[in-house]
Amino acid sequence: xxxxxxxxxxxxxxxxxxxxxxxxxxxxxxxxxxxxxxxxxxxxxxxxxxxxxxxxxxxxxxxxxxxxxxxxxxxxxxxxxxxxxxxxxxxxxxxxxxxxxxxxxxxxxxxxxxxxxxxxxxxxxxxxxxxxxxxxxxxxxxxxxxxxxxxxxxxxxxxxxxxxxxxxxxxxxxxxxxxxxxxxxxxxxxxxxxxxxxxxxxxxxxxxxxxxxxxxxxxxxxxxxxxxxxxxxxxxxxxxxx
Ligand code: ADP
Ligand code: MG
Numbered sequence: 001x002x003x004x005x006x007x008x009x010x011x012x013x014x015x016x017x018x019x020x021x022x023x024x025x026x027x028x029x030x031x032x033x034x035x036x037x038x039x040x041x042x043x044x045x046x047x048x049x050x051x052x053x054x055x056x057x058x059x060x061x062x063x064x065x066x067x068x069x070x071x072x073x074x075x076x077x078x079x080x081x082x083x084x085x086x087x088x089x090x091x092x093x094x095x096x097x098x099x100x101x102x103x104x105x106x107x108x109x110x111x112x113x114x115x116x117x118x119x120x121x122x123x124x125x126x127x128x129x130x131x132x133x134x135x136x137x138x139x140x141x142x143x144x145x146x147x148x149x150x151x152x153x154x155x156x157x158x159x160x161x162x163x164x165x166x167x168x169x170x171x172x173x174x175x176x177x178x179x180x181x182x183x184x185x186x187x188x189x190x191x192x193x194x195x196x197x198x199x200x201x202x203x204x205x206x207x208x209x210x211x212x213x214x215x216x217x218x219x220x221x222x223x224x225x226x227x228x229x230x231x232x233x234x235x236x237x238x239x240x241x242x
Contacts, residue, residue, distance in 0.1 A: 001064050003028040003190050004049070004159060008058035009068075011041075011048055018044045020214040021058065026159075026207075029188040031181075033201035033222075036211030037237060042194035045211070046161045049192070050083045062159075079107055082152030083161040086168050088144045090136040096147045097123070097132040100154045107155070115154075122150050126180055142173030149180050160184065162193040198242055202226050210234045 002025040011019040018041045026032050034042045047053045049060060051067065051074040060068040067077045090099045100119050104110045123132040126146055136144050145165055152160060162181065166174045178200050184191060185204055195201055201208055202222045209219040210231070218225060218234045226242070229235045 002026060002061075003030075003063065004192075005061040005064075006045075006049070006058065007061070009045070009048060009055050009060060010057035011044055011053060011055050018214050019048065019055075022214075022216055024209065024216065024219075026190060026192060028190055030206040031185050031191045031193065031204055033205040033208045034192065034194045034211055035196070035198070035201060035208060035237070035241075040211040041214040042211055043163050046083065046163050046192065046194055050081050050161055051077055052083075075107070079155050080157055081159045081161060082155060082157035083163065084145075084148050084152050084165050086164045088136075088141075088148040090144055090147060090151075092136050095133050095135055096128070096139065096150075099136070099147060100132075100151045103151065104154050119154060122153060126150055126183070140173060141169045142176045145169065145173075145177050146180055149177075159190045159192070162191065162195070164194055164196065166195075166197060196241065198226070198238075210237065212237075 004026040006022050006024040009019050009022040010017065022045060034045065036042055044053060048055050054070065055068050059066050062077065062080065097119055100122065101112060101115045104115055105112065120129070120132065123129050128143065128146055128150070131139060131143055139147065166177050169177065178197065181191070182204065205222050207219060208222045208225045209216045210225065211217070212233050218229060218231045226238065229238060
C-alpha cells in the first residue's frame, strides 16, 4: 500500500480550478519532486495534502485511510504531515530551541523538560547544536531554514512536505539546506518537494512530476523525465529552466 495516495484531487478558488484531478502515489521512504511553472498548482497541492486547504473533489489517503473527508478533525493528521515553506516564519522573540519546542508543547502537550533531550539531539543531528540558543536574527538564512525543518521534524511526522524551501536563500546558503534533505532521504523519510532545484531533483528524486495548469502532465523517474520527456510542454519547460 502507498504511504500517501491522491485520487482525483481537485481544488478551485472561485472559478479558478488550480488542481484538476491529481492522481499521485507516494511510497514509504520515497522522495517525490513536483516541478512546473509558477502558478501550475504545486503549493496548492501541498497545502491540500496538509489539509490547509479543503479539496472540492477526489480523495487523499494516508496509510489507506481517507483524510480528506469533510468534518474530520485536521489537527491530528497535520501532526503526522510536516510542512516547510519558503519563508521560514520563525518567531523572532524566541530562541531556535524555543521555536522548535512550541508545537510539541502546544499540540502534543509535552513539557519543556521532556523535550530538552530530544530537541538537543535534533539540533545536533543537523549540525546546529551550537546554535540552538540563538535568536533567529543571529542566524543566517540557511540556518533559519534548517531550524524551520527541525521544528517540523520535532513533531515526528511520517511525511514531510517542502515548498520551495531554498527559493528565498542566497545562492551560497542553498547547499546546506539541500544537505538536510539529502540526510533525511538517507534516513528514509517520505518526502514531497515543490522545487526549482532541478539538479537536486535529478540526483535524489524517486519520481518527478511535471505540473502544468493543475494537472500532472508527465511523471517518471528523473533520468527519464529530464533526459527523455515525452510531452512538448515538459520539454519546453525544461528547456527554460535547465
Ligand atoms: P505554484 O506553487 O505552482 O506557483 P500555486 O498553487 O501557488 O502555484 O497557485 C496556483 C494558482 O492558484 C494560481 O493561479 C494562484 O493565483 C491560485 N491561488 C493559490 N492560492 C490561492 C488562494 N488562497 N486564493 C485564490 N487563489 C489562489
Ligand atoms: Mg508555489
